[in-house]
Amino acid sequence: MMRRLYNFAGGVRLKEHKRESTSSPVGRTQLPQKIILPLHQHIGVPAKPIVNAGERVLKGQVVAEAGNNISAPIHASTSGTVLAIEDHPIAHPSGLPARCIIIKTDGKDEAAGGYGAPCDTSALTQEQLNAAIKQAGIVGLGGAGFPTYLKLANEAKKITTLILNGVECEPYITCDQMLMRGHSADIVRGLVIMQRALGIKRAIIAIENNKPKELELMQEAIYEAGTPDMELVQVPTVYPAGGEKQLIQTLTGKEVPSQGLPMDIGIVCHNVGTTYAIYRAIAFNEPLISRYITIAGSVAKAQVLDVLIGTPVSHLIEQCGGNRKTLSRVIMGGPMMGFALHDDEAPVVKTTNCILVNSVISDVPLPSRSNFSLPCIRCGACADACPVGLLPQQLYWYARARDFDKVQDYNLFDCIECGCCDYVCPSQIPLVQYYRYAKTAIWQQENEKTLSDISRQRHEFHKFRQEREKQERELRHKQKRQAVDGASTQDNKKAAIQAAMERVRRKREHSDVTPKNIDNLTEQQQKLIEEADARRKKKLEELKPEKITINTSGRESE
Ligand code: SF4
Ligand code: SF4
Incomplete structure (x- = not known):
């Protein structure tokens, strides 16, 4: 049965500009001389460095641990030596530098123990899955950068529906499209892991109707995985159909409350790239150290590249044949939601999906x-x-x-x-x-x-x-x-x-x-004297020191 779709208000139709970067296969970046890892690549508290300058690090090694529960660890994306932990230009609209771990690469790409080791995902419990996703440093790769394990915690059993967002509606950005093209089966396996982590069965995969090839590939992957609880839905191509709240409204007709979250209405939404990263982390013990990024605009060859996190933007521009001397502007993100970089030495981070170079943005x-x-x-x-x-x-x-x-x-x-x-x-x-x-x-x-x-x-x-x-x-x-x-x-x-x-x-x-004068006393007088002596004697007896007591005023009394 076809799912009924709902319209959201507003939106615009834009020139897509997707073909430029999807006409050639995904490439790999050449290893840069330096990897720059900002400590703050996610929503929440920055990660805390656990390495020192001069220390040798291996690919996949944790170099900064999560700052607190709303944070994510950061891993070395290749082997090398820590040059410094210092402020460096980063991709931020303010142009302000931020704390980064700078690694001089050694070209050996030597991995830490256990990296890439296959694992039987079906043997892991819900808690073990969540812990592994947390340890792998996975955050929302769609741009928000929210630590993923938090979105997969479903202790209150409030979440009943999982939506996989394959709607890449912003012009030029094609990394999720190329991921679905090359790794549809892995994405479906990642989705199964997420269903298990959430303890739910219902999942909807949404893809725009301008991606028929990817739709077909995902359909095949679902069929081969034998997962009847997954529903594949085509949504209209209109910007911003891939916005989380807009997609939920399109698919369910439900509106996320003002300043609320999708989980408030029992839904959680994850990006295609995040789902793939989860699969690699659980099935091959690979933390998040690379991702697909579209390089487009005034470069000789627009392309999607598999890029190591921390690679300087200038390195990518050069690899795609861009002339840095003639650049007037470099946008990180798409033409609608991206922002201009102040320095092309800024590195790509976990949330970078596109680098748009120079005058091409005049098309939008x-x-x-x-x-x-x-x-x-x-x-x-x-x-x-x-x-x-x-x-x-x-x-x-x-x-x-x-x-x-x-x-x-x-x-x-x-x-x-x-x-x-x-x-x-x-x-x-x-x-x-x-x-x-x-x-x-x-x-x-x-x-x-x-x-x-x-x-x-x-x-x-x-x-x-x-x-x-x-x-x-x-x-x-x-x-x-x-x-x-x-x-x-x-x-x-x-x-x-x-x-x-x-x-x-x-x-x-x-x-x-x-x-x-006691001579010639009368009997009467003698008697008086004896009585007086007796009284004196008695009085003296009474005045003996041991019988004297002192009251609080300091006066003696009995
Ligand atoms: S901001 Fe621009 S679009 Fe909006 S009302 Fe003013 S002129 Fe019109
Ligand atoms: S930028 Fe904000 S105000 Fe403008 S159309 Fe988008 S949501 Fe509305």
């Missing part, structure tokens, strides 16, 4: 590549072309005015930067550049806010600690004072005892005084 006359633009005439053409249903002119106005709250109200972060609005704008306004600028500014503000929140928390904790230390200090002083007071009370007690003893001593002296 993007306003963002032109040097002038006119005022917006509010024609609304950009809104009609937007495949996400945004209002590009409003986004443009607010991004230009730096009103970053408003621009988010208009769902800036749903923009996939497809460039359709740019392409149709009669005023040639570089709209996407404004959106990229606004996104970067908002991320920067959020970073700054996070940093200032951290600083404030630190300051508050510092104040709290100072207050606590003050209280502890005061408590210690108080205890010390009490100890001193306590000691002086003891002294008082001793003094009181001394005084009491002195009084006793004096009374005793008094008691030893010889009585006077």
